[in-house]
Amino acid sequence: MKFFLDTADLAEIEEAASWGALGGVTTNPSLYARIGGKLDDFHAHIGRICEIVGPDCPVSAESVAMTRDEIVADGLELAAIAPNVVVKVPTMVEGLAATHELAQRGVPVNMTLCFTVPQALLAARAGARYISPFVGRFDDISDDGLAQLESIVTAIGNYDFTDSTVNGEKLEIIAASIRSANHVTQAALMGADIATVPFGVLKKMVQHPLTDRGLDAFMADWEKVQGA
Ligand code: E4P
Numbered sequence: 001m002k003f004f005l006d007t008a009d010l011a012e013i014e015e016a017a018s019w020g021a022l023g024g025v026t027t028n029p030s031l032y033a034r035i036g037g038k039l040d041d042f043h044a045h046i047g048r049i050c051e052i053v054g055p056d057c058p059v060s061a062e063s064v065a066m067t068r069d070e071i072v073a074d075g076l077e078l079a080a081i082a083p084n085v086v087v088k089v090p091t092m093v094e095g096l097a098a099t100h101e102l103a104q105r106g107v108p109v110n111m112t113l114c115f116t117v118p119q120a121l122l123a124a125r126a127g128a129r130y131i132s133p134f135v136g137r138f139d140d141i142s143d144d145g146l147a148q149l150e151s152i153v154t155a156i157g158n159y160d161f162t163d164s165t166v167n168g169e170k171l172e173i174i175a176a177s178i179r180s181a182n183h184v185t186q187a188a189l190m191g192a193d194i195a196t197v198p199f200g201v202l203k204k205m206v207q208h209p210l211t212d213r214g215l216d217a218f219m220a221d222w223e224k225v226q227g228a
Contacts, residue, residue: 001188004058004174004196008032008045012199013052025049026060026132026176026196028088028112043081050082060110060130062088063098071098072105079107086110086130091119096126103127103166110174120152124161124171131156132196134177135187146183149175150190157191181205 002023005016008031016022027046037045046061053059059082063074071094075087079102087107089095091114099109103126110130111123115138123131133152138145153173161171174194175187181204184195197205 001184001192002194003202004060004194005202006031006176006178006196006198008035008037008049009199010045010048010052013049016199016202017053022053022057023194024058024060024086024196025053026088026110026174028062029064043077046078046085047081050084053084055082055084058084058086058108058110058130060086060088060112062090062112065098066094068094068097068101071095072101075102075107075109076105088112088132089128091115091123096122099123099126099128103129103164106166108166108169112176114152115148117151117155120156120173121159124156124159125164127164127166128171129165129169130172130174130194132174132176135175135183136177136179138177139179145177146186146190149173149187149192153190153192 003021004024004026005013006026008027013025050059061078063071065071065074078087079085088110089099091111102109108129110132111128112132114120114131114133120131133149135145135149138148162168165171172193174196175192176196178195178197178201187195
């Protein structure tokens with residue numbers, strides 16, 4: 001499983017990148033608003049993220065257009081920011097049509113706001129490079145986000161979509177809307193390719209009380225060794 005950071009915060013991205021396990025970044029309009037982002041700085045901001053993570057890490061930047069032609073135009077502009085930009089497109093009719101067009105033009109697309117197997121299958125056929133099923137938002141409405149993710153992982157795994165994706169690259173499923181380290185565990189066990197996680201969850205993924213307790217014991221014993 002690869003780990004993407006779900007944030008537009010440059011300090012978080014820099015810190016996570018320094019840990020050596022960062023495979024990419026996903027952003028969305030809400031995450032950009034959360035850091036106080038301004039419209040006229042959006043493209044430059046995505047460029048700064050691309051510079052931090054380097055050319056091998058995909059950075060998803062979302063189109064906020066609502067019609068296929070506008071999404072394609074938006075997507076081409078976003079893709080021109082850096083070679084590792086992935087255009088994030090909502091799973092809707094206009095989004096599917098735009099994804100198809102962008103894929104044909106060689107632009108990788110991350111289809112977002114995906115909740116169901118039929119949505120995921122359509123996204124895959126349209127040419128999405130990534131599909132982002134949302135786990136936490138399903139839980140928010142008292143549904144089972146992990147069960148829905150598992151169904152999508154299974155259904156997508158039943159077929160070969162390499163003839164639909166840009167350059168025949170492997171279609172990858174990004175477990176999104178991740179709220180806990182356990183979401184990551186379960187997503188990995190069911191075979192999701194990627195988990196995109198908020199920085200808070202990434203920090204929790206490192207931690208365990210037994211690690212802390214063990215470290216405290218080692219440090220205490222080492223002090224005894226030093227005093228001997
Ligand atoms: C995915 O790419 C989205 O940006 C994100 O995971 C949404 O998460 P949320 O439901 O916590 O807002």
